[in-house]
Amino acid sequence: SILVQLNSFMARDQFLLNCAASLGIYNALTKYNLPKLSIKWPNDIMSVSKKLGGLLIENTLMQDEINHTIIGIGLNVNQLSFSKDLPLAVSMKQLINNHLDRDVLLNEIVESIQLQFDLIFQKKHKELWEAYDQRLFRKNAAHMFEDQQGEKFMGIIKGVSQQGLLIVENEEETLKTYNFKEITYL
Missing domain, CATH: 3.30.930.10 (Bira Bifunctional Protein; Domain 2)
Structure with a gap:
């Protein structure tokens, strides 16, 4: 530490x-x-x-x-x-x-x-x-994710907001932000 x-x-x-x-x-x-x-x-x-x-x-x-x-x-x-x-x-x-x-x-x-x-x-x-x-892992490439509600979706990591939220573009080409533990890589 x-x-x-x-x-x-x-x-x-x-x-x-x-x-x-x-x-x-x-x-x-x-x-x-x-x-x-x-x-x-x-x-x-x-x-x-x-x-x-x-x-x-x-x-x-x-x-x-x-x-x-x-x-x-x-x-x-x-x-x-x-x-x-x-x-x-x-x-x-x-x-x-x-x-x-x-x-x-x-x-x-x-x-x-x-x-x-x-x-x-x-x-x-x-x-x-x-x-x-x-240096973000899987940035700008399509991958499967799962959100807090258990919904699986294809998304593309676009970056991280200044608050530390992951920015993911979904299949509808909408940008959504996720906090830690709100989204899982599959």
Whole structure:
């Protein structure tokens, strides 16, 4: 876990923290030549349509500002096998056939996340949004989804709103936004 102190960061912009942390992990992993690396909204790291890991962010609020954030990271590094109930899990070692030094990797990830948070501190929010958007898993391709009501539909991910909502174009070419747990990838 990583603790980041924030100063006058508005709670309404909290999805930027997710963008920075996800991009930090993504950027650190690019040097390992993992195939088809992407970020699955809102916070999973994918390679060849399998889950390498993810993150969980916990914020501490003071009125309408975030005082600090804790970023918990789970990453499959050197595992060779996974439980049968995790059919989409994969490790870096499985993908590149090489044992990795976890301490070195951790330092690279922390440094990379810090660089992304520097963009937040420098108010380069548009740069973060664009980088996150460009790395979205399954963006601009048709895929099946299921909504909260259990309705299955074909949709195309178009991006993420500034509030962190997933923007999906449905079969009627209507754009709809979804919060976390309101839509599932099938």
